[in-house]
Amino acid sequence: MKRFNLFGLFLMLVAALAFSSCGNNDDDAPAPGDGGNGDGNGDALTLAGEVSGTLEAGEYLVTADIFVPEGAELRLMPGVILAFDGDGLSPDTSPELEVRGNLIADGTADNPIMFTVPSDRRDRSNAYEGFWGGIQCTPTCEALVLRHAIVEFTGGPARQSDAYDAGDPRYAIHFANPSGVFIFDHSTLRDIADDGIRPQGGARLAITNSVFYNVGETGGEGINIKDGTVGDVAYNLFYSVATNGSKPAGEGDGVPQTTVNTYNNTFVNCGFRRVQAGRGGSINYEQGARGAVYNNLIVNCRFGTRFRGDRLPDIANIPYGYTHYYANDAEDRDNFFPSTDVDEAGNRLTREQEGDIIQVDPMFVNYDVNTDKMQSHFGSIDDFKLRPDAPGVGAGFTGFSPAHSTLSAGGVTVTIPGPSDFIGAFGAN
Numbered sequence: 368m369k370r371f372n373l374f375g376l377f378l379m380l381v382a383a384l385a386f387s388s389c390g391n392n393d394d395d396a397p398a399p400g401d402g403g404n405g406d407g408n409g410d411a412l413t414l415a416g417e418v419s420g421t422l423e424a425g426e427y428l429v430t431a432d433i434f435v436p437e438g439a440e441l442r443l444m445p446g447v448i449l450a451f452d453g454d455g456l457s458p459d460t461s462p463e464l465e466v467r468g469n470l471i472a473d474g475t476a477d478n479p480i481m482f483t484v485p486s487d488r489r490d491r492s493n494a495y496e497g498f499w500g501g502i503q504c505t506p507t508c509e510a511l512v513l514r515h516a517i518v519e520f521t522g523g524p525a526r527q528s529d530a531y532d533a534g535d536p537r538y539a540i541h542f543a544n545p546s547g548v549f550i551f552d553h554s555t556l557r558d559i560a561d562d563g564i565r566p567q568g569g570a571r572l573a574i575t576n577s578v579f580y581n582v583g584e585t586g587g588e589g590i591n592i593k594d595g596t597v598g599d600v601a602y603n604l605f606y607s608v609a610t611n612g613s614k615p616a617g618e619g620d621g622v623p624q625t626t627v628n629t630y631n632n633t634f635v636n637c638g639f640r641r642v643q644a645g646r647g648g649s650i651n652y653e654q655g656a657r658g659a660v661y662n663n664l665i666v667n668c669r670f671g672t673r674f675r676g677d678r679l680p681d682i683a684n685i686p687y688g689y690t691h692y693y694a695n696d697a698e699d700r701d702n703f704f705p706s707t708d709v710d711e712a713g714n715r716l717t718r719e720q721e722g723d724i725i726q727v728d729p730m731f732v733n734y735d736v737n738t739d740k741m742q743s744h745f746g747s748i749d750d751f752k753l754r755p756d757a758p759g760v761g762a763g764f765t766g767f768s769p770a771h772s773t774l775s776a777g778g779v780t781v782t783i784p785g786p787s788d789f790i791g792a793f794g795a796n
Contacts, residue, residue, distance in 0.1 A: 437505075730753060
């Protein structure tokens with residue numbers, strides 16, 4: 368028999384008043400820009416303060432910070448919608464979900480879990496408003512699982528803490544347990560004010576089969592990995608991210624060394640909203656990070672694969688190649704291998720590698736590579752599949768393995784897919 372805290376039990380007794388179905392399409396989310404789902408929040412139950420146990424399908428209005436106590440678990444069932452009722456103007460008026468225990472949000476393709484705002488604010492014009500404060504996992508959080516989940520319209524200003532300076536935009540998802548498990552699988556993160564996901568302090572990590580788009584207004588990474596994280600970033604689409612799609616870095620004590628494989632991802636239109644000159648792009652390794660980097664498709668991004676000379680990664684342990692680069696603009700083509708990324712002797716840190724495909728049309732099924740590179744939303748992930756005769760079909764490298772074959776937490780186990788013999792996230796149609 369499940370056990371609940373008193374508040375959670377009350378919610379279960381009246382949950383029938385709040386059920387609301389969740390729309391979906393092939394990428395486990397409402398179609399980009401359709402405003403989410405729901406006909407209003409008038410019947411939604413209200414959440415504030417401590418919450419644990421199990422929330423059944425339905426819509427819940429979050430009016431103030433909620434937190435999962437240390438040692439407890441909050442489990443969200445398919446069809447749960449947490450609608451955070453904030454304005455993005457201050458920490459006190461931008462409620463967050465603080466996870467001191469564990470959070471297991473295990474949706475389905477047909478019935479995903481949403482971390483969102485009230486339905487009248489689910490509009491792309493509000494993309495960078497940061498109405499709520501994101502999912503903030505403290506060092507006592509041992510497990511965070513988001514599978515078939517949607518996180519959107521977050522990034523509200525922070526209070527002063529170990530993770531933030533006062534007023535900084537909060538990360539959509541922050542994970543701070545060096546020995547914890549973080550799974551983000553078949554999920555969507557979109558319309559975010561700044562960084563999407565930041566594991567900081569290390570973790571065993573799998574970010575797979577997911578979609579990141581319109582992340583960061585004038586800065587912010589899709590995934591900004593820090594401090595001894597070990598895992599895999601694979602089979603994801605990064606579209607219109609302000610800075611980099613994925614950036615593994617060290618910055619900590621290096622125990623364990625940041626080791627993240629980045630493979631079979633598709634990056635499109637990334638790096639152009641970053642205000643700072645010389646920043647932004649697709650894949651960026653820094654400060655002692657290492658890992659295999661193969662089979663990535665990089666289209667119309669500000670920079671190609673980067674190893675920063677001023678923040679030197681563990682270059683000797685970053686095997687890379689079999690990357691497909693394409694750009695409409697000459698300046699972006701010149702930055703497939705940035706001339707600014709050099710070692711102390713002035714030698715370039717990245718260069719053309721075995722298996723690379725340079726400036727050949729990737730031949731997407733239904734995405735026009737001449738689309739304005741400032742375009743921040745797209746139609747369907749199916750558009751980014753490859754035609755059967757595309758140059759990336761059969762051109763991938765499979766001679767390496769994921770950091771983990773599986774990861775498990777909270778009764779959920781995901782199998783980490785190994786590399787494929789195609790380039791990009793989706794293969795042939």
